[in-house]
Amino acid sequence: MKTIAELLNHDFEKGVLHLYDSKGNKIYFEFSNGYWSKYEYDSNGNEIYYEQSDGYWVKNEYNTNGNVIYFEQSDGYWTKKEYDSNGNQIYYENSERFWFKHEYDTNGNIIYYEDSDGLIKDKRPKESCEDKVVEIDGKTYKLVELNK
Secondary structure (H helix, E strand, C coil), X not given: CCCHHHHHCCCHHHCCEEEECCCCCEEEEECCCCXXXXXXXXXXXXXXXXXXXXXXXEEEEECCCCCEEXXXXXXXXXXXXXXXXXXXXXXXXXXXXXXXXXXXXXXXXXXXXXXXXXXXXXXXXXXXXXXXXXXXXXXXXXXXXXXX
């Protein structure tokens, strides 16, 4: 089977063959040794497929904000991601069974992290105990401060 360069009678003395679509996205390139790569894009210009002449390939899926939500490559490795309404990544998982989740404050700072290895970092604001009332053995107490 002929390569694209052979079909176009490309002169490699003028350089590597590069082909672009009407939006300016690279869709193909080829070296003089016959090695090539090709690309496919969605209607938003996001790369959804990449393939090399050696058989390696990558697939991507995106959410409506253009964030990658699924990535897969030819060796079987994959990742999944989820985002909140502000575009912050809130969940990640991969084919090696690793995952993590995040929570953010209103300024976009990570305030909670947890992962599949058991690591937890919790910087969420704690509820104040001042002016709370508790009952112990039938007696009512007003809390002023909680021991840290």
